[in-house]
Structure formats: structure tokens, C-alpha cells
Amino acid sequence: MANTRRPASQRSTSQRSTRKRRADGEESRRRILDAAAEIAGERGYDGTSIGEVSARSGLPASSIYWHFANKDELIAAVIERSFERWLAAVELPGPEVGDAGERVRTMAVGLAKALLDTPDFLRLGLMLALERRPAEPTARTKFLQVRQITRERIAEAIRELTPELPESSVRALTTYAMAGADGLFIAHELDGDDTDLVALFELHARSLSDATARELDTHRSNP
Amino acid sequence: MANTRRPASQRSTSQRSTRKRRADGEESRRRILDAAAEIAGERGYDGTSIGEVSARSGLPASSIYWHFANKDELIAAVIERSFERWLAAVELPGPEVGDAGERVRTMAVGLAKALLDTPDFLRLGLMLALERRPAEPTARTKFLQVRQITRERIAEAIRELTPELPESSVRALTTYAMAGADGLFIAHELDGDDTDLVALFELHARSLSDATARELDTHRSNP
Amino acid sequence: MANTRRPASQRSTSQRSTRKRRADGEESRRRILDAAAEIAGERGYDGTSIGEVSARSGLPASSIYWHFANKDELIAAVIERSFERWLAAVELPGPEVGDAGERVRTMAVGLAKALLDTPDFLRLGLMLALERRPAEPTARTKFLQVRQITRERIAEAIRELTPELPESSVRALTTYAMAGADGLFIAHELDGDDTDLVALFELHARSLSDATARELDTHRSNP
Amino acid sequence: MANTRRPASQRSTSQRSTRKRRADGEESRRRILDAAAEIAGERGYDGTSIGEVSARSGLPASSIYWHFANKDELIAAVIERSFERWLAAVELPGPEVGDAGERVRTMAVGLAKALLDTPDFLRLGLMLALERRPAEPTARTKFLQVRQITRERIAEAIRELTPELPESSVRALTTYAMAGADGLFIAHELDGDDTDLVALFELHARSLSDATARELDTHRSNP
DNA sequence: TATGAATGAGACTTCATTCAT
DNA sequence: AATGAATGAAGTCTCATTCAT
Numbered sequence: 001m002a003n004t005r006r007p008a009s010q011r012s013t014s015q016r017s018t019r020k021r022r023a024d025g026e027e028s029r030r031r032i033l034d035a036a037a038e039i040a041g042e043r044g045y046d047g048t049s050i051g052e053v054s055a056r057s058g059l060p061a062s063s064i065y066w067h068f069a070n071k072d073e074l075i076a077a078v079i080e081r082s083f084e085r086w087l088a089a090v091e092l093p094g095p096e097v098g099d100a101g102e103r104v105r106t107m108a109v110g111l112a113k114a115l116l117d118t119p120d121f122l123r124l125g126l127m128l129a130l131e132r133r134p135a136e137p138t139a140r141t142k143f144l145q146v147r148q149i150t151r152e153r154i155a156e157a158i159r160e161l162t163p164e165l166p167e168s169s170v171r172a173l174t175t176y177a178m179a180g181a182d183g184l185f186i187a188h189e190l191d192g193d194d195t196d197l198v199a200l201f202e203l204h205a206r207s208l209s210d211a212t213a214r215e216l217d218t219h220r221s222n223p
Numbered sequence: 224m225a226n227t228r229r230p231a232s233q234r235s236t237s238q239r240s241t242r243k244r245r246a247d248g249e250e251s252r253r254r255i256l257d258a259a260a261e262i263a264g265e266r267g268y269d270g271t272s273i274g275e276v277s278a279r280s281g282l283p284a285s286s287i288y289w290h291f292a293n294k295d296e297l298i299a300a301v302i303e304r305s306f307e308r309w310l311a312a313v314e315l316p317g318p319e320v321g322d323a324g325e326r327v328r329t330m331a332v333g334l335a336k337a338l339l340d341t342p343d344f345l346r347l348g349l350m351l352a353l354e355r356r357p358a359e360p361t362a363r364t365k366f367l368q369v370r371q372i373t374r375e376r377i378a379e380a381i382r383e384l385t386p387e388l389p390e391s392s393v394r395a396l397t398t399y400a401m402a403g404a405d406g407l408f409i410a411h412e413l414d415g416d417d418t419d420l421v422a423l424f425e426l427h428a429r430s431l432s433d434a435t436a437r438e439l440d441t442h443r444s445n446p
Numbered sequence: 447m448a449n450t451r452r453p454a455s456q457r458s459t460s461q462r463s464t465r466k467r468r469a470d471g472e473e474s475r476r477r478i479l480d481a482a483a484e485i486a487g488e489r490g491y492d493g494t495s496i497g498e499v500s501a502r503s504g505l506p507a508s509s510i511y512w513h514f515a516n517k518d519e520l521i522a523a524v525i526e527r528s529f530e531r532w533l534a535a536v537e538l539p540g541p542e543v544g545d546a547g548e549r550v551r552t553m554a555v556g557l558a559k560a561l562l563d564t565p566d567f568l569r570l571g572l573m574l575a576l577e578r579r580p581a582e583p584t585a586r587t588k589f590l591q592v593r594q595i596t597r598e599r600i601a602e603a604i605r606e607l608t609p610e611l612p613e614s615s616v617r618a619l620t621t622y623a624m625a626g627a628d629g630l631f632i633a634h635e636l637d638g639d640d641t642d643l644v645a646l647f648e649l650h651a652r653s654l655s656d657a658t659a660r661e662l663d664t665h666r667s668n669p
Numbered sequence: 670m671a672n673t674r675r676p677a678s679q680r681s682t683s684q685r686s687t688r689k690r691r692a693d694g695e696e697s698r699r700r701i702l703d704a705a706a707e708i709a710g711e712r713g714y715d716g717t718s719i720g721e722v723s724a725r726s727g728l729p730a731s732s733i734y735w736h737f738a739n740k741d742e743l744i745a746a747v748i749e750r751s752f753e754r755w756l757a758a759v760e761l762p763g764p765e766v767g768d769a770g771e772r773v774r775t776m777a778v779g780l781a782k783a784l785l786d787t788p789d790f791l792r793l794g795l796m797l798a799l800e801r802r803p804a805e806p807t808a809r810t811k812f813l814q815v816r817q818i819t820r821e822r823i824a825e826a827i828r829e830l831t832p833e834l835p836e837s838s839v840r841a842l843t844t845y846a847m848a849g850a851d852g853l854f855i856a857h858e859l860d861g862d863d864t865d866l867v868a869l870f871e872l873h874a875r876s877l878s879d880a881t882a883r884e885l886d887t888h889r890s891n892p
Numbered sequence: 893t894a895t896g897a898a899t900g901a902g903a904c905t906t907c908a909t910t911c912a913t
Numbered sequence: 914a915a916t917g918a919a920t921g922a923a924g925t926c927t928c929a930t931t932c933a934t
Contacts, residue, residue: 023912023918042355046269050904063919065905069454127353129413130346132265144413175418176426179406187402190352190367195398203399206437207430214429230897231738232927248893273929285895285931294929453918455906471914488801492715496908508910508916517908573799575859576792578711590859621864622872625852633848636798636813641844649845652883653876660875692897692933719925732898734926 108205777874
């Protein structure tokens with residue numbers, strides 16, 4: 001009842017500030033995400049332990065839980081940020097220059113370079129995506145969503161270049177386009193840096209152009 | 224009261240089936256490998272726990288250690304057996320029939336079918352391969368070896384078909400061949416069963432034939 | 447991105463209501479006590495966490511520590527307020543009307559109704575009281591004090607009604623009176639609302655009257 | 670493998686077998702239950718930590734999980750064993766001797782003595798029962814079941830003694846009987862050992878007899 | 893050819909509390 | 914009159930592994 005207008009806890013004069021000088025949430029959050037991205041990119045979902053994130057970020061484990069509700073949300077945030085960076089790294093093709101094949105090749109080179117710059121995104125994403133655990137991690141869902149969006153963009157680009165193409169062909173070509181990208185990325189990851197990713201993406205672009213042309217031919221003769 | 228001799232966390236879990244009580248080493252080993260393969264195919268290396276393998280195989284954890292030295296060797300054995308099955312599933316192309324393109328296409332279809340039959344091999348393998356942990360699991364090494372052998376076979380096939388091709392081209396084409404296979408497998412895993420893996424592998428075979436031809440042309444004009 | 451300033455575990459939890467942002471100490475204190483009373487009444491001392499109080503009150507944990515020195519004092523304050531409300535809910539018997547038995551019955555009914563109105567007080571109190579932890583929480587002490595005062599009042603009432611009764615009998619009857627109240631409350635809590643608390647308290651009042659009369663007889667013949 | 674046959678006189682005396690000489694599951698289980706019962710009887714469900722059980726039983730926390738699937742099952746097992754012991758402690762009334770009142774009194778004294786002997790059962794049970802947490806612990810359910818059985822037995826005894834009594838009266842009297850027992854137990858727990866539990870239970874038995882007689886009268890005149 | 897029982901280390905997460913602002 | 918951010922300790926539980934039998 002008698003409410004003394006004072007903080008309920010009494011103040012001590014000893015000022016041993018082992019504590020951080022100034023709490024900076026944004027900075028801490030960033031450090032946690034950096035550490036988590038690093039580890040998750042190396043070891044996948046299960047291999048990423050909060051303890052290790054704590055060790056690498058320099059923040060105690062309990063602090064991680066101030067910023068992220070749980071491990072699931074942390075990894076999901078990693079994927080999210082990773083995707084944003086990857087998107088930023090992709091050089092969007094400039095104004096429509098050259099023929100269809102030329103444009104496809106330009107896009108392919110852009111993708112290859114982005115993958116070289118920000119490989120964590122796809123590496124972690126693929127690790128997550130290949131898993132089939134009963135309780136699907138949020139991060140996996142997030143990656144699959146992003147992937148779906150990417151698919152849709154590719155399909156749109158194909159439709160724009162070859163409007164006559166039937167939808168089934170568009171879908172097959174989209175799948176093939178993405179498969180090449182995924183596969184070449186993996187090749188580069190596994191077989192080391194001597195894999196010339198840019199050249200191989202150009203090769204893939206050429207394959208796609210040719211395949212598109214073939215599909216178009218088939219469609220025209222078998223309408 | 225009913226004190227069955229299992230860890231408490233596994234008591235009262237309905238067993239897979241009433242099992243024969245006769246001790247049979249080969250059978251036990253098989254059951255452990257089956258369980259481990261199932262789990263590892265779903266959850267990767269870190270996600271596979273001895274406890275879960277014990278639960279799914281119906282054998283106590285200590286029995287797993289009678290058959291395998293440790294988790295690492297268990298997963299390595301999974302990869303090994305998985306690879307053997309995958310090899311057996313690949314329909315080797317019969318005696319040289321048809322032209323080069325035809326032969327490539329036949330091989331591609333064989334690969335696609337094998338992947339559909341025994342997908343665990345590549346799924347687990349890729350999960351392992353994408354990881355970059357400091358202490359490399361034996362299973363990963365094993366998978367990479369197997370992969371290397373496969374690469375070598377593909378390269379050999381290419382060399383045989385087009386002996387003139389310079390080694391750099393052979394390597395690029397090999398990488399591209401494997402990349403397509405990996406990527407298409409992933410597409411099929413992620414985008415569901417409506418991805419026509421066989422058709423896409425045929426498409427890829429065609430791309431490879433064309434690319435090989437192009438490389439040959441380039442080489443002939445720029446010797 | 448939307449970085450509301452709450453611990454991550456509480457973000458996106460739908461707030462109880464849109465709250466006025468004006469700082470109002472009295473109102474905040476009330477909200478904290480409400481939340482704490484709710485939780486402590488459900489889960490007892492150990493089961494009441496500051497985090498949960500924070501979540502249910504909508505105030506950050508640190509704010510709770512502005513109003514209360516620590517968890518112990520918070521729960522003590524809960525007991526205190528709860529007791530005040532309970533006291534207010536007890537309908538004090540009017541001026542001496544009717545015979546002794548009648549008056550006892552009226553008091554009993556008053557108690558029963560108060561228990562129905564403010565059950566948290568006794569529920570939490572009993573939970574605390576039954577514990578025997580080494581470091582006795584302030585709240586427990588507080589409840590036991592309140593209980594002792596109540597005992598004293600009952601004893602006083604008995605002495606007033608039957609001044610001849612020896613102290614040992616007064617004590618026994620007091621204990622029995624309280625025991626009945628406690629026990630009937632528990633019965634009502636456990637066995638649901640179909641327990642007619644008022645009728646049972648009347649039954650108990652009658653038992654007490656009779657027991658008192660018996661004790662008196664015994665005393666008169668064995669002085 | 671290397672056969673370390675040695676004369677007994679040369680065997681090293683430092684026999685640091687940190688491991689238990691012989692694993693004895695039954696004994697360990699008992700020790701864990703003893704420790705858990707002790708703590709749970711003192712501090713309730715939430716107040717019982719596996720760490721403390723580990724410390725008091727001398728077994729590592731992980732060993733506790735070999736014997737019990739989780740904390741919930743551990744506490745449930747405590748209640749179960751506790752109830753068995755309590756049942757064994759209750760002296761069942763001998764062959765029907767004396768009148769109804771006499772028999773009721775004998776039963777009451779038996780109950781009182783059992784409560785004095787094995788107080789943990791009811792103390793923990795009541796603590797659990799008073800809680801209202803969303804996820805009901807198994808132990809609480811178990812206690813409520815046991816309590817229901819006890820109620821049924823009391824009701825049966827009342828029906829046997831006074832077969833004419835309508836069911837509503839039987840139910841009220843049963844509730845009152847249990848309430849007295851609960852309340853007196855609490856009184857004894859809180860107000861110390863100077864509460865003469867046996868005498869108070871006899872008082873309660875008398876109240877019950879009288880109340881039963883009254884109910885019977887009421888029923889006979891208002892059939 | 894197993895397996896019941898155990899165990900230290902470490903997993904994720906919550907705890908009560910602090911303090912600079 | 915608060916509160917964002919942090920933190921060490923402790924919470925429950927799982928981990929891979931061992932070993933006597």
C-alpha cells in the first residue's frame with residue numbers, strides 16, 4: 001500500500017561495470033546472425049548449435065534468446081537475410097539488348113557471379129531442402145518459398161522470350177534451368193574453385209536456348 | 224510395474240512387429256542399417272541419433288555398438304550399402320548400339336530410373352557433401368570418393384565417344400553432366416513427383432550431345 | 447524487420463488489448479498483480495515465472511522489478527491483496543440475532559460465499575502452505591500469519607459463545623472449524639461446481655454446534 | 670587381450686572403478702523414487718528439479734532418464750508408489766463389531782494413523798490437485814483417480830451402513846467425510862505436531878455419525 | 893551375439909535479476 | 914515511471930559412448 005516512489009530494489013554504490021558499456025540490440029542481432037549464418041552454412045540445421053553460435057558471436061546463449069524466439073526462428077532469419085543479400089548480389093540484366101540467346105547468357109553469368117559472392121544462401125538452403133524431417137523447420141519452408149518465387153520469375157522470363165511455348169514446356173525448361181544452376185553450384189562447392197562457374201553457366205545458358213528452340217519447333221509441328 | 228528392459232523413453236512404444244527372439248547377427252545388422260538409412264536420408268548426419276536408430280530398429284543402442292564402432296562408421300556403412308544398391312539399380316547400357324547420341328540418351332534414362340528407385344543414396348550423399356565441418360565424417364569422404372569414381376567413368380565415356388576432345392573440354396562436360404544429374408534429382412525431390420525425371424534426363428542428354436559436338440567444332444577450328 | 451521492442455519470445459503474441467501508452471504506476475502495478483495472481487492461483491510459487499507474468503500483464507519483465515523488489519515480494523503482495531479482497535467478500539454477521547447455533551450458521555454461509563467469490567486466495571495460500579522448502583517464501587509466512595489471525599478470531603467467537611469451555615476444547619474446535627472450511631473448499635475445487643458449498647458449510651456449522659455442546663457437557667460432568 | 674596375470678600381492682591397490690560395481694536397476698530406480706518423493710513432498714511439482722533429484726539420489730541426471738521417460742512420469746511414479754504405501758498403512762477395520770458409530774470411529778482412527786505414517790502421499794497429492802495448469806501433469810490425473818476411488822469406497826461404506834439414505838445425501842456425506850480428512854491433515858501439517866490428529870478424526874467420525882442420523886431423519890419425514 | 897544400466901558432455905531453453913538509459 | 918538489452922545459473926532432456934555381464 002505505502003507506495004514509496006522509488007525503485008523497489010535498493011541501489012548499490014559499487015559500480016563494477018563488467019557489463020557492456022552500451023547495449024546495442026541491432027549490433028548484437030547482427031553478430032548473432034553472422035555467427036549463425038557461418039555455422040549453418042558449414043553444418044546445416046542440426047549441426048548448428050546455440051552454444052556454438054554463442055561462442056562465435058561472443059554473446060551468451062541466453063542473449064540469443066532475447067533476439068530470437070528459438071533456434072528455428074534464428075535459422076529462418078539467417079535464410080531470410082541470406083536471401084536478401086543474394087538478391088542484392090544478382091546483377092539484374094540491363095535494358096533489353098541483343099537477341100534472346102544473348103540475354104539468357106547475360107542472366108546466367110549474373111547468377112553465376114552472385115553464387116560465387118554469396119554461396120551460403122544456396123548451400124544452406126539446399127541442405128535444408130534435402131531434409132525431410134517430420135516437423136518441418138521454418139527455415140526450410142522459407143527457402144522453398146523463395147525458391148518457388150525464383151522459379152516463377154524464370155518461367156516468366158521464358159514466357160516473355162517465347163510466348164508461343166505451351167505451359168508444359170515452360171515448366172520443364174524452368175525446372176531444367178534451375179537444376180543446372182543447383183547442380184553447377186554443387187559442382188563448384190565440391191570440386192573446388194578450379195571449376196569455372198561462369199563458363200559452365202554460359203554453357204548451361206546455351207543449352208537452355210537450344211532446348212527452348214527445340215521445344216518451339218516441336219510445338220510448331222505438333223500444335 | 225511391467226518392467227520391460229528398454230530405456231524408459233522407449234517403453235510402451237509399439238514395436239514395429241513381433242520379432243523373432245533368435246539372435247541373428249546378419250539380421251540385426253541389416254535392421255540397424257535399414258533404420259539408419261531411413262533416418263539419415265531424412266535428417267542428415269547430425270540429425271541421425273543413435274537413440275533414434277535404436278528406436279526404429281528395435282535394438283538397444285548398445286547393440287548398435289556391437290555391430291559398428293561408432294556413429295561415423297555406421298553412417299559410412301549406410302553410404303556404402305546405399306551406393307551398392309544404387310549401382311545395382313543402374314541399368315548398364317547394353318552392347319554398343321546406335322550412334323553416340325543414342326547411347327548417351329540410354330545411359331541418361333538408366334540413371335534417372337536408378338535415382339527414382341534408390342533416392343536415399345544421392346539425397347544423403349548430397350547432404351553430407353554440402354557440409355563443411357572441421358572433422359570430416361568418414362561417410363562424406365566415402366561419398367566423395369564414389370562421386371569421383373563416377374566422374375571418372377563419365378569422363379571415360381566421353382573420351383571414348385570423342386577421342387579428339389582436349390582434356391579441359393572433357394572435364395567441363397563431365398562436370399556439366401553430373402551437375403545436371405544432381406540438379407534434376409534435387410528438382411524431383413523438392414518439386415514433387417510431377418517432375419518427369421526421365422524426360423528431363425533425356426533433355427539433359429541431348430544438351431550434352433550438342434555441347435560435346437560444339438566443343439568438338441570449336442576444337443577443330445581452334446586446334 | 448518490424449522490430450517491436452519485446453523479447454523475441456513474446457513478439458507477435460497478440461496483446462490482451464490495445465493499451466494506453468500513458469505511464470500510470472498504479473495501473474501497471476494492478477496489471478502485474480492481476481497477472482501474477484492469475485498464474486500463481488493456477489501454478490503455485492515455483493510455477494509462477496516472471497516471464498509469464500510479463501507476458502500476461504503486457505509489461506516487460508524489467509518493469510515488474512520496478513514495482514516489486516523480487517519474485518518473493520511479488521507473490522507476497524499477491525497474497526496480501528488477495529486476502530484483503532477475501533476479507534471484503536466475507537459478509538460480517540450483523541448484530542447478535544438469534545441463538546448461538548443460528549449465528550454460527552450465518553457465519554458459515556458467509557464464509558462459503560466468500561470462498562466462492564474469491565477462491566484464489568485460499569487456493570494459492572494452501573499451495574504455499576503445504577510446501578516445506580528450506581528458504582520459506584515471504585508469501586507463505588504472510589499466509590500463515592493471516593491464517594493464525596483467522597484462527598484467533600474463530601477461537602474468540604467460540605469463547606464468546608461458550609465462555610465456560612476450557613482452552614484445550616476451544617483449540618480443538620477451532621482447528622476442526624478451519625479444517626472443515628479448508629477441506630470443503632478443496633472438495634469444491636476438485637470435484638467441481640456441483641458441490642453445494644453453502645449447504646456443506648451449513649452442515650459443518652451444525653456439526654460444530656453439536657460438537658461444542660458435547661464438549662460443554664463433557665466439561666460440566668468432568669470439571 | 671594382453672593377459673595381465675599377476676600374483677595377487679602385486680595387484681595395484683588403487684582400484685579406481687568410478688563406475689558402480691554392479692549395475693542394479695531396481696535399486697537405482699528405488700533411490701531415484703525415494704529422492705523424488707522427498708523433494709516433491711516438500712516442494713511440489715515445479716519445485717522438484719531433476720538436478721535436485723540427481724543430487725539427492727546420487728545418480729547423474731541422465732541416469733534418471735534411463736528409468737523414467739521424463740519428469741512427468743517420474744512424479745507420476747512417485748504418486749503411484751506413495752499411494753500403494755498409504756493403502757498398506759491404512760488398517761482395514763476388522764470384522765463387523767459394534768454399532769455403526771463404533772465402526773465409523775474405528776475407520777477414522779485408522780485413517781488418521783495412516784496419514785501420520787505416510788503424510789507425503791496426501792501432501793503432494795493436494796499440492797498437485799490444487800494446481801490448474803493447462804497441461805495437466807500425469808501425476809495429478811493419477812492422484813485424482815485415486816481420490817475418486819477413495820470417495821467411492823467411502824460412499825459404499827455409507828450406503829452399507831444406512832441403505833435407506835438417498836443418493837444425494839450419500840454424496841454430500843461422502844464429500845463431507847473427505848473434506849474433514851483433508852482439512853484435518855492440513856491442520857496437522859501446518860499447525861504442527863501438537864494437533865492431536867487421532868482425537869480430531871474421532872471428533873469428525875462423531876460428526877459424520879450424527880449428520881448421517883440427521884439426514885436419515887429428514888429423509889424419513891420427507892420421503 | 894548381444895544388452896541393461898550407466899554416464900559426462902552438451903543440447904535447447906527459461907529463469908530471476910540487473911542496469912544504463 | 915519505466916524498459917531494452919543483457920546475463921549467469923539452472924531448467925529438462927538427448928547425445929554418443931562404455932562396460933560388466
